Amino acid sequence: MAFRPEKPAAKTPNIVLFFIDDLGYGDLSVYGALGYKTPNLDKMAQEGTRFTNFMAAQAVCSASRAALLTGCYPNRLGISGAFGPNAGVGLNPKEETIAELVKAQGYATGIFGKWHLGSDQEFLPLQQGFDEYYGVPYSHDMWPLHPWQERAKYPPLHWIEGNKPVKEIKNLEDASELTPVITEKAISFIKRNKNKPFFLYVPHPLPHVPLAASAKFRGKSERGIFGDVMMELDWSVGEIMKELKAQGLDNNTLVIFTSDNGPWLNYGDHAGSAGGFREGKGTSFEGGQREPCIIRWPGVVPAGRVSNKLLSTLDVLPTIAKLTNAKLPKEKIDGLDFSALLKGDDTQTPRESFLYYYRKNNLEAVRKGNWKLVFAHPGRTYEGSLPGKNGQPGPSPEDHQFPKALYNLARDPSERYDVLEQNPEIVAELEKIADAAREDMGDDLQNKTGKNVREIGRAGRK
Amino acid sequence: MAFRPEKPAAKTPNIVLFFIDDLGYGDLSVYGALGYKTPNLDKMAQEGTRFTNFMAAQAVCSASRAALLTGCYPNRLGISGAFGPNAGVGLNPKEETIAELVKAQGYATGIFGKWHLGSDQEFLPLQQGFDEYYGVPYSHDMWPLHPWQERAKYPPLHWIEGNKPVKEIKNLEDASELTPVITEKAISFIKRNKNKPFFLYVPHPLPHVPLAASAKFRGKSERGIFGDVMMELDWSVGEIMKELKAQGLDNNTLVIFTSDNGPWLNYGDHAGSAGGFREGKGTSFEGGQREPCIIRWPGVVPAGRVSNKLLSTLDVLPTIAKLTNAKLPKEKIDGLDFSALLKGDDTQTPRESFLYYYRKNNLEAVRKGNWKLVFAHPGRTYEGSLPGKNGQPGPSPEDHQFPKALYNLARDPSERYDVLEQNPEIVAELEKIADAAREDMGDDLQNKTGKNVREIGRAGRK
Numbered sequence: 040m041a042f043r044p045e046k047p048a049a050k051t052p053n054i055v056l057f058f059i060d061d062l063g064y065g066d067l068s069v070y071g072a073l074g075y076k077t078p079n080l081d082k083m084a085q086e087g088t089r090f091t092n093f094m095a096a097q098a099v100c101s102a103s104r105a106a107l108l109t110g111c112y113p114n115r116l117g118i119s120g121a122f123g124p125n126a127g128v129g130l131n132p133k134e135e136t137i138a139e140l141v142k143a144q145g146y147a148t149g150i151f152g153k154w155h156l157g158s159d160q161e162f163l164p165l166q167q168g169f170d171e172y173y174g175v176p177y178s179h180d181m182w183p184l185h186p187w188q189e190r191a192k193y194p195p196l197h198w199i200e201g202n203k204p205v206k207e208i209k210n211l212e213d214a215s216e217l218t219p220v221i222t223e224k225a226i227s228f229i230k231r232n233k234n235k236p237f238f239l240y241v242p243h244p245l246p247h248v249p250l251a252a253s254a255k256f257r258g259k260s261e262r263g264i265f266g267d268v269m270m271e272l273d274w275s276v277g278e279i280m281k282e283l284k285a286q287g288l289d290n291n292t293l294v295i296f297t298s299d300n301g302p303w304l305n306y307g308d309h310a311g312s313a314g315g316f317r318e319g320k321g322t323s324f325e326g327g328q329r330e331p332c333i334i335r336w337p338g339v340v341p342a343g344r345v346s347n348k349l350l351s352t353l354d355v356l357p358t359i360a361k362l363t364n365a366k367l368p369k370e371k372i373d374g375l376d377f378s379a380l381l382k383g384d385d386t387q388t389p390r391e392s393f394l395y396y397y398r399k400n401n402l403e404a405v406r407k408g409n410w411k412l413v414f415a416h417p418g419r420t421y422e423g424s425l426p427g428k429n430g431q432p433g434p435s436p437e438d439h440q441f442p443k444a445l446y447n448l449a450r451d452p453s454e455r456y457d458v459l460e461q462n463p464e465i466v467a468e469l470e471k472i473a474d475a476a477r478e479d480m481g482d483d484l485q486n487k488t489g490k491n492v493r494e495i496g497r498a499g500r501k
Numbered sequence: 502m503a504f505r506p507e508k509p510a511a512k513t514p515n516i517v518l519f520f521i522d523d524l525g526y527g528d529l530s531v532y533g534a535l536g537y538k539t540p541n542l543d544k545m546a547q548e549g550t551r552f553t554n555f556m557a558a559q560a561v562c563s564a565s566r567a568a569l570l571t572g573c574y575p576n577r578l579g580i581s582g583a584f585g586p587n588a589g590v591g592l593n594p595k596e597e598t599i600a601e602l603v604k605a606q607g608y609a610t611g612i613f614g615k616w617h618l619g620s621d622q623e624f625l626p627l628q629q630g631f632d633e634y635y636g637v638p639y640s641h642d643m644w645p646l647h648p649w650q651e652r653a654k655y656p657p658l659h660w661i662e663g664n665k666p667v668k669e670i671k672n673l674e675d676a677s678e679l680t681p682v683i684t685e686k687a688i689s690f691i692k693r694n695k696n697k698p699f700f701l702y703v704p705h706p707l708p709h710v711p712l713a714a715s716a717k718f719r720g721k722s723e724r725g726i727f728g729d730v731m732m733e734l735d736w737s738v739g740e741i742m743k744e745l746k747a748q749g750l751d752n753n754t755l756v757i758f759t760s761d762n763g764p765w766l767n768y769g770d771h772a773g774s775a776g777g778f779r780e781g782k783g784t785s786f787e788g789g790q791r792e793p794c795i796i797r798w799p800g801v802v803p804a805g806r807v808s809n810k811l812l813s814t815l816d817v818l819p820t821i822a823k824l825t826n827a828k829l830p831k832e833k834i835d836g837l838d839f840s841a842l843l844k845g846d847d848t849q850t851p852r853e854s855f856l857y858y859y860r861k862n863n864l865e866a867v868r869k870g871n872w873k874l875v876f877a878h879p880g881r882t883y884e885g886s887l888p889g890k891n892g893q894p895g896p897s898p899e900d901h902q903f904p905k906a907l908y909n910l911a912r913d914p915s916e917r918y919d920v921l922e923q924n925p926e927i928v929a930e931l932e933k934i935a936d937a938a939r940e941d942m943g944d945d946l947q948n949k950t951g952k953n954v955r956e957i958g959r960a961g962r963k
Contacts, residue, residue, distance in 0.1 A: 065914055069807045071553040073871045074911035076809075085805040091533040261870065262911050307920075308912060315777015315915045343547040343805050345531045347538075408723065409535045426918055449536035449724050450770060452527055453777045453915060456888055458769075 051144065051363045052336060053292040054238045055283070056137075056355070057276060058107060060100070060153060060178070060247035063302035064329045065314020066269060072312070074262030075270050079277030080333060083296060087335025088344040088381065094351040094393055095300050098320055098327030100178060101155050103299040103352065104242065108136040108156070108167070110356030110374030114396045114480055122157060124181050124194055129157010130167065135368035137356050138168030138238060144365045147232040150174060151224040152242035160202050169240070173200050173224045179214055179244050186249075186432060214251035217244050218268075222275040226282045233286040236363070241279065242299075243272055248306050249430060263308050264430075290337045293362060297332040297352060305435040307426030317454040321419045321435070323395035323403040324454055334381060341383045349390045349408070350377055394476050402482040405473045409449040410462075412469035415442055416484055445469075513606065513825045514798060515754040516700045517745070518599075518817070519738060520569060522562070522615060522640070522709040524760035526791045527776025528731060534774070536724025537732050541739030542795060545758060549797025550806040550843065556813040556855055557762050560782055560789030562640060563617050565761040565814065566704070570598040570618070570629070572818030572836030576858045576942055584619060586643050586656055591619010592629065597830035599818050600630030600700060606827045609694040612636065613686040614704035622664050631702070635662050635686045641676055641706050648711075648894060676713035679706050680730075684737040688744045695748040698825070703741065704761075705734055710768050711892060725770050726892075752799045755824060759794040759814060767897040769888030779916040783881045783897070785857035785865040786916055787873075796843060803845045811852045811870070812839055856938050864944040865903075867935045871911040872924075874931035877904050878946055907931075 066072050069081040069089060096106030100121040102113035109130070113119060116134060130136075138148040149171040150164045157163070158176035165172055175198065180186075182196035197204035198220075208214055225241050245251070245268050252267040256274070260266025276296065283289045302311035304319040304326075313319050313326030320327055332350070334340055353374035360367050361378040380387040395404035395411075397418070404413040420439040427433040444457035445466055451458075459466060477485060528534050531543040531551060558568030562583040564575035571592070575581060578596060592598075600610040611633040612626045619625070620638035627634055637660065642648075644658035659666035660682075670676055687703050707713070707730050714729040718736070722728025738758065745751045764773035766781040766788075775781050775788030782789055794812070796802055815836035822829050823840040842849040857866035857873075859880070866875040882901040889895040906919035907928055913920075921928060939947060 068809055071809065071914070072911070073554065073809055073914075081807055084807075092535065265912070304918075307918075308909070310912065312912050312914055313777075315775075345543055345546075347530055347533065347535055422917060425920075425923075428920075428923055447770070449534070450727070450772065450774050452533070452535075452774055455884060456766075456769075458887075461887075461890055 050291060051236055052339075053236055053283075053288055054141065054146075054359055054363070055279065055292055055294045056238070056240045057294070057296040058104070058152075058240070058242040059272065059296070059298040060242070060244055061300060061303050061311060061320055062246060062298035062331065063311035063313045063319065063326070064316055064331060065312035066246070066302070067331050069333075070331050071314055072269070075260035075266035077269060077273040079273045079280060080296065083276070083280070083294065083333045083335050084343075086337060086342050087294070087333055087340050088346055090332040090334070090350060091345060091347050092349045093297060093330055093332035094349070095298065095328045095330050096352050097397060098300040098322055100299055104155055105130050105134075107299075107352040107355055108138070109134050110353055110368070110372035112353065112373050112394060112396055112480065114400045115371075115373065119397075119399045122155060122177060124158055124177060126157070127159065129159065129162025132161060132166050134167075135370070136167045137359055138164070138240070140168075140356070140360055140365040140368070141236075141238045141363050142168045142170070144363050145236060146363070147228075147235050147237040148240075149225075149228040149232075149237070150240040150242065151221045151228065152240070153178065153244040154199075154242070163199065163202055165202055171201070171228060173198065174221065174242070175199070175208070175217070175244050178247055179208060179217065180248050182208065184210070184249070186430070211249060211251045214249060215253050217251065218271045218275050219253055222278050225279050229279070229282045229286060229288070233288060243275065245272060246311060248303060248309050248432075250309050265309055265311065293334070293336040293340075293359075295332070295334050295355065298330045301327045301329070303432075304421040305424065305426050305433040306430065307428050307433060309430045310426065315453055318419070318421055323397045323413070323418070325448070325452065328395065340381055344383075346380070346385070348377075348380060348388060349393060349406070351390065351393060354390065392472050394472075396480070398483070400481055400483040402473060402476055402484055405469050405476065406448075407469055407472055409447055410465050410469060411446045411448055411454070412466060412473070413441060413444045413446065413454075414473070414484055415440070417441075512753060513698055514801075515698055515750055516603065516608075516821055516825070517741065517754055517756045518700070518702045519756070519758040520566070520614075520702070520704040521734065521758070521760040522704070522706055523762060523765050523773060523782055524708060524793065525764035525773035525775045525781065525788070526778055526793060527774035528708075528764070529793050531795075532793050533776055534731070537722035537728035539731060539735040541735045541742060542758065545738070545742070545756065545797050546795045546805075548799060548804050549756070549795055549802050550808055552794040552796070552808050552810070552812060554809050554811045555759060555792055555794035556811070557760065557790045557792050558814050559859060560762040560784055562709075562761055566617055567592050567596075569761075569814040569817055570600070571596050572815055572830065572834035574815065574835050574856060574858055574942065576862045577833075577835065581859075581861045584617060584639060586620055586639060588619070589621065591621065591624025594623060594628050596629075597832070598629045599821055600626070600702070602630075602818070602822055602827040602830070603698075603700045603825050604630045604632070606825050607698060608825070609690075609697050609699040610702075611687075611690040611694075611699070612702040612704065613683045613690065614702070615640065615706040616661075616704070625661065625664055627664055633663070633690060635660065636683065636704070637661065637670070637679070637706050640709055641670060641679065642710050644670065646672070646711070648892070673711060673713045676711060677715050679713065680733045680737050681715055684740050687741050691741070691744045691748060691750070695750060705737065707734060708773060710765060710771050710894075712771050727771055727773065755796070755798040755802075755821075757794070757796050757817065760792045763789045763791070766883040767886065767888050767895040768892070769890050769895060771892045772888065777915055780881070781883060785859045785875070785880070787910070787914065790857065802843055806845075808842070808847070810839075810842060810850060811855060811868070813852065813855060816852065854934050856934075858942070860945070862943050862945040864935060864938055864946055867931050867938065868910075869931055869934055871909055872927050872931060873908045873910055873916070874928060874935070875903060875906045875908065875916075876935070876946055877902070879903075
């Protein structure tokens with residue numbers, strides 16, 4: 040037999056990861072949004088696969104971002120909620136992020152947008168595998184103009200370039216530059232890195248409040264400023280996609296679009312829509328965590344497909360790792376590789392279950408397939424309270440007592456009909472999953488506090 | 502100038518109209534259904550346009566069907582609810598149906614499935630423009646096995662061929678032939694009419710209860726018998742589409758798929774899902790009337806498009822009339838031609854408003870754009886009552902008192918946040934639309950009973 044050289048490894052794709060802020064399940068036209076259109080995202084869905092059962096790992100900003108970038112439930116990292124400017128903690132620099140994994144494979148890495156995984160220098164993106172950073176360190180409502188926190192609490196907000204603040208964002212007019220500037224920086228990154236593989240992370244700070252759109256988009260939608268902002272975000276996606284095409288990179292780029300958590304509903308006409316799912320941001324009901332997700336890679340990911348498989352932002356890291364031949368993190372992660380499903384093998388069901396942890400370490404619900412067991416817990420509710428108008432928030436009581444309940448998400452996607460008493464076997468099965476999670480990561484609701492939960496902070500993992 | 506002959510009229514398309522029974526907004530994979538797949542309908546959406554804002558004209562069977570076939574609000578026809586076997590009335594034979602309009606254009610016309618517009622001979626489809634009929638005269642729970650009506654009330658149920666009963670449907674085993682037999686008859690109609698234009702109306706009786714699937718599909722879904730039935734209906738659509746292709750008719754056939762009303766939620770695991778919209782069948786909340794709608798006509802209707810424009814089953818007749826060069830009915834109709842929008846002109850907004858009439862003549866709500874004003878009314882609610890299991894219905898109180906409320910469907914698609922007090926100008930605008938409707942068709946809620954409402958029955962329109 041003749042000697043055969045090994046087949047050269049297929050070229051690994053560039054990755055563009057859009058992570059939008061407080062975008063609800065119902066906020067893209069292709070998911071049914073009303074009052075404005077998102078033609079670029081609708082086109083992405085036509086050219087790629089649209090997911091309908093895709094879960095953010097937790098319903099609040101920092102926790103959700105930590106999970107996306109590490110493939111771990113945020114409580115496994117010791118992270119919950121949203122870091123304030125003076126938190127003094129962040130994602131442990133020892134955690135391995137997607138950026139670090141692909142950087143080891145020779146990828147250029149850039150983040151343009153909102154970080155929110157610690158604002159002290161040691162926690163900033165350059166210390167987590169990113170070559171370049173231009174963006175805001177945390178939510179842009181964490182500034183002196185915050186509508187309900189005491190003004191003195193939040194220091195001035197700055198654009199950060201690399202490790203340094205470069206320009207203050209003083210008012211809504213300044214904030215209206217968020218989307219165009221991030222777009223411009225992302226496009227510049229593509230231009231400069233067109234000849235090597237790259238990982239471009241675009242965590243847009245909008246449509247998180249306070250809403251601000253460029254003059255070009257203001258007043259353009261039938262949905263007020265929220266629709267204007269959505270139109271501008273869709274424009275941004277379109278510009279970045281256009282640049283990929285212009286550089287001839289379109290067919291070798293995996294583009295992922297999703298969001299960190301559901302809409303902040305008490306902001307009323309300044310909030311998005313969960314598209315019929317119950318509750319929103321800051322809750323473990325589907326409205327808090329079920330997100331739009333579109334993935335496109337021409338010729339590899341089937342075009343025009345809709346997938347209803349249960350997946351999570353947790354699964355992005357191992358999937359990217361697989362597609363870029365990167366090594367997985369050394370520590371245990373929770374994400375599951377769905378690359379085969381993504382490429383079109385619909386027999387794959389990579390994720391069977393999902394854990395809904397919230398607050399510090401409350402296991403509020405567990406899911407297996409289409410069944411969701413909600414444990415008795417105190418939590419935020421938007422129901423029964425009048426949302427705000429014109430950017431002013433309405434009330435969102437945080438200590439509503441939710442009873443234990445079982446929902447069948449297949450016939451009751453909006454979690455309205457508790458069928459706990461009718462299904463003792465299902466409950467028992469879900470309780471087992473919960474018990475295993477408690478053993479692994481603890482559960483404050485059951486007074487089994489996080490024995491295995493990694494701790495975070497300046498001191499690093501203990 | 503040389504003489505130019507007139508351009509010959511473009512060939513008018515064949516029409517296939519699927520009208521499914523009690524199918525909810527969330528019941529197709531492409532609309533997010535869980536527990537089973539609908540690959541043929543998902544493919545139809547990829548190859549055509551999927552609508553997300555498409556309203557059945559009323560949330561119950563006979564009324565909805567009358568509206569579809571005539572382009573009139575059912576109360577304009579004097580029809581409400583569902584006709585029982587012994588109703589003695591039906592759609593007035595003098596009303597002009599889609600079948601009559603296209604028959605005048607030389608179309609062959611066939612209906613295979615459920616009629617439910619009067620079961621006495623004078624009301625049957627052959628008297629309303631159809632050349633052929635094979636199907637059931639009304640819902641197949643109107644039989645001696647009905648779970649909660651007194652047994653004696655309903656006579657035996659028969660398949661009807663033309664004007665004659667031909668075979669009794671005695672039990673669930675017999676009912677499991679509904680989908681395959683209707684499919685076979687529809688395919689035979691296509692084969693026999695391949696050389697002339699045709700209008701094929703396929704109002705499948707399922708997934709209305711009682712659910713029954715062929716042996717081939719039983720136990721095949723993860724969603725119990727409901728999922729099995731949905732898989733079989735999807736198969737049926739696929740077989741009919743396959744036949745169009747086999748006969749070379751694919752590119753010259755307009756296919757429309759939609760449903761008569763939302764899911765009958767108190768049937769629990771035997772009911773579909775409204776996909777997060779509020780309530781279901783028998784209510785004027787969005788869950789009762791917002792329906793999946795997919796329209797396909799290769800080369801004419803844009804492929805892979807999602808349209809969020811407000812439309813209704815009312816609009817099907819004038820649109821078909823336009824596309825087939827048929828004359829509109831002589832009497833006033835409520836439907837609006839959306840053929841230009843359908844063909845890709847997204848600047849078109851044919852429908853600005855919609856009236857939610859229910860019960861005999863109650864104007865329960867009005868809509869303009871994304872605003873919906875609900876009037877104080879008594880009505881069915883499924884909320885707070887435990888749905889049934891294994892085909893047994895749970896309670897569905899009919900006289901819940903709903904208060905007057907205003908909803909913004911763009912940011913609150915599930916009608917949870919009443920913003921009436923915040924928006925007096927919007928309320929005033931919607932009240933005007935309601936007043937015009939009351940002037941035109943009356944409103945029992947306001948004691949302005951139908952002065953202009955046509956009357957129905959054996960005597961014909963008075």
